[in-house]
Amino acid sequence: MKKMNPRSGRDSVALGKFGGLDIYKLISDPVEISKKAALFEDENEGFRNFIQAQDAQMVDDRVASILPKVEEGIDCTACGACCRELMINVTEDEIEHISKVLHQDSRSFKEAHIEQSTSGEVMVMNTIPCHFLADSKCSVYENRFTECREFPHLHKPNLSGRMFGTLMHYGRCPIIYNVIEILKNELNFITEKKD
Numbered sequence: 360m361k362k363m364n365p366r367s368g369r370d371s372v373a374l375g376k377f378g379g380l381d382i383y384k385l386i387s388d389p390v391e392i393s394k395k396a397a398l399f400e401d402e403n404e405g406f407r408n409f410i411q412a413q414d415a416q417m418v419d420d421r422v423a424s425i426l427p428k429v430e431e432g433i434d435c436t437a438c439g440a441c442c443r444e445l446m447i448n449v450t451e452d453e454i455e456h457i458s459k460v461l462h463q464d465s466r467s468f469k470e471a472h473i474e475q476s477t478s479g480e481v482m483v484m485n486t487i488p489c490h491f492l493a494d495s496k497c498s499v500y501e502n503r504f505t506e507c508r509e510f511p512h513l514h515k516p517n518l519s520g521r522m523f524g525t526l527m528h529y530g531r532c533p534i535i536y537n538v539i540e541i542l543k544n545e546l547n548f549i550t551e552k553k554d
């Protein structure tokens with residue numbers, strides 16, 4: 360059964376309950392997610408304030424229970440949006456490691472693929488999309504960088520304090536989109552309809 364949020368007039372993602380658990384329809388189409396992100400911009404700002412007023416541990420516990428279900432239903436290899444659109448930070452150790460894997464010396468690797476801040480403290484991949492993305496798949500997946508492994512950072516504590524950064528990627532990352540929409544649903548977040 361599809362539920363309708365009575366006050367915003369918007370479909371929620373909850374389909375119903377099975378064995379006491381909510382069953383959700385996940386959305387993975389990037390065009391649809393991008394359109395909804397534009398539509399829900401104000402709502403998300405309200406949700407950010409709402410989340411920040413909640414108990415931070417309760418929010419993290421909810422996310423911890425939602426995230427595995429969403430990750431199971433979203434195929435990152437069919438998406439690759441973060442690899443196509445984000446700047447990837449890398450460390451000296453990671454450069455050493457990936458250079459060995461690719462049978463290159465780290466200096467040549469850096470010259471070809473890395474941009475450094477003037478102080479040399481920050482290093483990023485020098486291409487967006489990432490040089491290692493091939494057909495929406497990572498060609499060095501087993502050896503990808505920590506930043507790649509950790510995005511979209513929803514497994515980390517204190518989501519309440521990181522809502523701004525998380526919502527920046529809401530319209531791009533289907534995992535974030537679905538987790539946030541399910542969270543809105545589970546926490547009974549309802550926005551006032553503006554006349």
Ligand code: SF4
Nearest residue numbers: 442489491492497507
């Ligand atoms: S290294 Fe792989 S996972 Fe990381 S951004 Fe590049 S393609 Fe994506």
Ligand code: SF4
Nearest residue numbers: 435438439440441532
């Ligand atoms: S982490 Fe998000 S943006 Fe990156 S590939 Fe997976 S679903 Fe797409």
